[in-house]
Amino acid sequence: MATHRESRSIALAAESLFDIVADVERYPEFVPLMREARIVRRHGDVYETEQSLELGLLRHRFRTRTELSRPHGITIVSSDRSFCRFDIRWAFSALGERHCHVEFALDCAARSLFLIPVIEMLVLPMASSMVSAFETRAHALAANAARVDAATESGAGSSLLVAGEPGRPRSSGGPVGNGEVRRQDER
Numbered sequence: 001m002a003t004h005r006e007s008r009s010i011a012l013a014a015e016s017l018f019d020i021v022a023d024v025e026r027y028p029e030f031v032p033l034m035r036e037a038r039i040v041r042r043h044g045d046v047y048e049t050e051q052s053l054e055l056g057l058l059r060h061r062f063r064t065r066t067e068l069s070r071p072h073g074i075t076i077v078s079s080d081r082s083f084c085r086f087d088i089r090w091a092f093s094a095l096g097e098r099h100c101h102v103e104f105a106l107d108c109a110a111r112s113l114f115l116i117p118v119i120e121m122l123v124l125p126m127a128s129s130m131v132s133a134f135e136t137r138a139h140a141l142a143a144n145a146a147r148v149d150a151a152t153e154s155g156a157g158s159s160l161l162v163a164g165e166p167g168r169p170r171s172s173g174g175p176v177g178n179g180e181v182r183r184q185d186e187r
Contacts, residue, residue, distance in 0.1 A: 001085075001107075001108070001109040002106065002107075002108040002109070002120065002123050002124045002127065003106065003107050003108075004104075004105070004106045004124065004127035004128055004130075005103075005104070005105045005106075006102075006103070006104045006105075006130075006131050007101070007102070007103045007104070008101070008102060008131065009095060009099060009100070009101050009102075010099065010100055010101075010102055010135050010138075011098060011099055012098065012099070012100060012135070012138050012139070012142070013094070013097065013098055013099075013100060014071055014072075014092040014093065014094045014100035015070075015071045016138055016142070017092060017100060017102060017134060017135075017138055018070060018071045018072075018074070018090075018092050020134055020137055020138050020141070021074055021090050021134055022066075022068055022070075022074060024037045024039065024047075024049050024051075024066065025037050025038060025039060025049075027051075030133055030134075030136070030137045031126065031130065031133050031134075032125065032126055032129050032133060033053045033054060033055055033125060033126045034051065034052075034053060034126065035052045035053065035054040035059070036050070036051060036052040036061075037049055037050075037051045037052075038050050038051075040063070045067060045068040045069070045070070046065065046066065046067050046068070047065075047066050048063060048064070048065050048066075049063065049064050049065075049066060050062075050063050051063070051064060053123070053126060055125075060082070060115075062078055062080040062082055062083070062086075063078060063079075063080050064076050064077065064078045064080075064086070065077050065078070065079070071092060071094075072091065072092055072093070073089065073090060073091045073092065074088075074089070074090040075087075075088070075089055075090075076088040076089075081111065082110060082111055082112070082115050083108060083109065083110060083111055084109050084110070084111045085107060085108060085109040086107075086108050086109075087105075087106070087107045087108070088104075088105070088106045089103070089104070089105045090102065090103070090104055091103040102131060104127075104130060104131050106123070106127045106130075108123050
């Protein structure tokens with residue numbers, strides 16, 4: 001059985017952090033041990049995801065169901081046959097305009113004795129760094145957005161494109177990688 005709980009205040013708007021946690025397909029770009037995350041079905045505020053965690057030669061693929069309760073919470077559960085219990089809960093509370101309180105809880109138990117070491121080696125290390133990974137990601141995206149806004153306001157003859165950022169343009173050559181900044185000369 002794996003259990004991890006974390007609670008902290010973060011200098012970010014609750015909605016911003018909610019959006020980053022809800023964007024599961026970007027997890028491999030910044031969540032430790034996450035190698036793949038792909039939404040396979042979506043209906044309103046609920047989606048199913050196929051994910052895989054990897055540590056060296058050890059890899060585990062599973063499915064989850066995510067329910068979004070904007071902007072206050074995200075619940076992630078799995079009925080995958082490898083787990084007898086898999087439950088992740090995120091709760092977001094605004095603490096003013098640019099601060100929030102975040103609560104993260106993970107409860108997970110493997111169905112088979114073979115998977116217990118997999119859970120201990122993959123899920124627990126990922127869970128213990130989860131909130132920090134999302135906080136770091138949010139600050140990096142905010143810094144990139146500020147650079148884009150500053151470049152746009154200066155009208156310096158070129159623009160910055162931030163690839164992979166929600167609400168930001170991507171270059172015509174395809175994504176550079178989430179959070180990377182590319183200069184493109186205006187014509």
